[in-house]
Amino acid sequence: MRRNHNGEPPAPDRLSRLPLMARKRKVNGINLCEQSYRKSAKIRLEEFWSVFHKEDTVLVCINADPDSLACAMAIKRLLRYRVKYIAIAHPNEVTRLNNLAMIERLKIPLEKLNSVKISDFTKKIIVDSQPDHLPAFEKISFAAIIDHHPISQEWEAAYVDIRPDYGAASSMLVEYLRAANMKPSVALATALFYGIKVDTGDFEKESRLADGISFRYLFDIANRNLVRKFELTDLRRSELKYFSAALNELQYSKGRFYTHIGRVRSPDVLVIIADFLNHVSDIDWVLVSGIYNDKLVVIFRCDGYRKSAGKLASRVFGHLGPAGGHKGAARAEIPLKALELTEYDINTQTLKRLTSRHMK
Numbered sequence: 001m002r003r004n005h006n007g008e009p010p011a012p013d014r015l016s017r018l019p020l021m022a023r024k025r026k027v028n029g030i031n032l033c034e035q036s037y038r039k040s041a042k043i044r045l046e047e048f049w050s051v052f053h054k055e056d057t058v059l060v061c062i063n064a065d066p067d068s069l070a071c072a073m074a075i076k077r078l079l080r081y082r083v084k085y086i087a088i089a090h091p092n093e094v095t096r097l098n099n100l101a102m103i104e105r106l107k108i109p110l111e112k113l114n115s116v117k118i119s120d121f122t123k124k125i126i127v128d129s130q131p132d133h134l135p136a137f138e139k140i141s142f143a144a145i146i147d148h149h150p151i152s153q154e155w156e157a158a159y160v161d162i163r164p165d166y167g168a169a170s171s172m173l174v175e176y177l178r179a180a181n182m183k184p185s186v187a188l189a190t191a192l193f194y195g196i197k198v199d200t201g202d203f204e205k206e207s208r209l210a211d212g213i214s215f216r217y218l219f220d221i222a223n224r225n226l227v228r229k230f231e232l233t234d235l236r237r238s239e240l241k242y243f244s245a246a247l248n249e250l251q252y253s254k255g256r257f258y259t260h261i262g263r264v265r266s267p268d269v270l271v272i273i274a275d276f277l278n279h280v281s282d283i284d285w286v287l288v289s290g291i292y293n294d295k296l297v298v299i300f301r302c303d304g305y306r307k308s309a310g311k312l313a314s315r316v317f318g319h320l321g322p323a324g325g326h327k328g329a330a331r332a333e334i335p336l337k338a339l340e341l342t343e344y345d346i347n348t349q350t351l352k353r354l355t356s357r358h359m360k
C-alpha cells in the first residue's frame with residue numbers, strides 16, 4: 001500500500017473521481033491501470049454509458065472549434081439509442097471561415113448556449129474544455145467531462161476522463177467509438193480527422209502515439225477532399241476585390257513586392273494576399289499594407305535567409321506601435337495618428353518610402 005506523507009493511504013474516493021490517465025500521474029510510481037489499452041477503453045465506455053438513461057435529455061457543451069465539434073458529434077453517436085434527445089450548444093460566436101465551412105458542409109446541428117434552457121436537460125456533458133474555461137460553463141453542473149487540456153482542478157462529476165497528454169480530444173472519442181464497435185459515418189470520421197489535424201497542427205505539435213493510431217483509423221473512412229476544402233476555406237467571395245486592388249497596386253523593385261490595398265474589412269485578407277504573393281519566384285520580400293479601423297496594418301514576408309521580417313518590422317515601426325514577428329513573417333499595426341497621416345495620404349509609394357531605406 002502506498003502511503004502519503006502522514007503515513008496514511010490515499011483517500012480512495014478522491015482517487016476514484018480522477019480520470020484513469022490523471023490518476024496514473026497523480027499517484028507517482030504505482031500503476032493503477034494495468035488493463036490493456038483495449039480493455040481500458042471498454043471500461044471507460046461502460047462507465048460513461050452507465051451515467052445515462054433512456055429518459056435523459058442531454059446537452060453537449062463545447063467551445064466550438066474543429067476538435068470540439070467533432071467530439072460533440074461522436075458523443076451524439078455514442079448516446080443515440082441510449083437517451084431520449086441530444087443537443088449540442090456553444091457560447092462562442094463562430095467566425096473562422098474554416099470552422100463555418102465544417103459546420104455547414106457536415107450539417108452539424110448547433111444551438112447557441114444562451115438560447116437554450118439549461119434546466120430542460122437532465123444531463124449536461126462538457127467536451128474538449130473544462131467547466132472553468134469559460135464563464136458560460138461555470139454555472140452549469142456537468143454529469144460528464146471529457147477533455148485533453150491540463151487538469152485545472154478535481155472535478156465532481158459522475159464521469160471524468162481528462163487525458164492532458166493527448167493531442168486532440170477527438171483521438172479519445174475515436175477510442176470510445178471503437179470500444180463500442182461503432183464504425184463512424186463518413187461525416188463523423190471526416191470531422192474527427194479534421195479535429196485531430198487541427199489540434200496537432202498536422203502532427204507538428206505535441207501529441208502521442210494514440211493520436212496517430214486514431215488518425216490512421218480515420219484515414220480510410222474520412223473524406224479527405226472535404227478536409228482539404230475546410231482547410232482551404234479562408235476567403236469570402238466579397239474579399240476577392242482586394243486581390244484585384246493588390247495586383248493593380250503592385251510595385252516591384254529589387255526583388256521586393258510592395259502593395260497597399262486601402263481599407264479592408266478584416267486584416268486577415270492582407271495576410272492571405274501576402275502569402276499569395278510570396279509564391280512568386282525570385283521575390284525576397286513581400287510587403288502588403290491596408291487600413292483597418294484607425295490603423296495601418298503592414299504584413300511582411302521574406303525567405304528568412306540572412307534577413308528577418310520581425311527585425312525589419314520593429315526597426316521601421318517599433319517606435320510607433322506594435323511591430324514584430326519571426327524571421328520569415330511579421331506584422332505591424334500602427335495608429336494613423338502616430339504616423340501623422342490620414343488614410344487618404346497612404347498609398348503603395350508611402351509603404352515603399354517608409355520601409356525600403358531600412359532594407360539592404
Ligand SMILES: [Mn+2]
Nearest residue numbers: 067128169199
Ligand atoms: Mn482540443
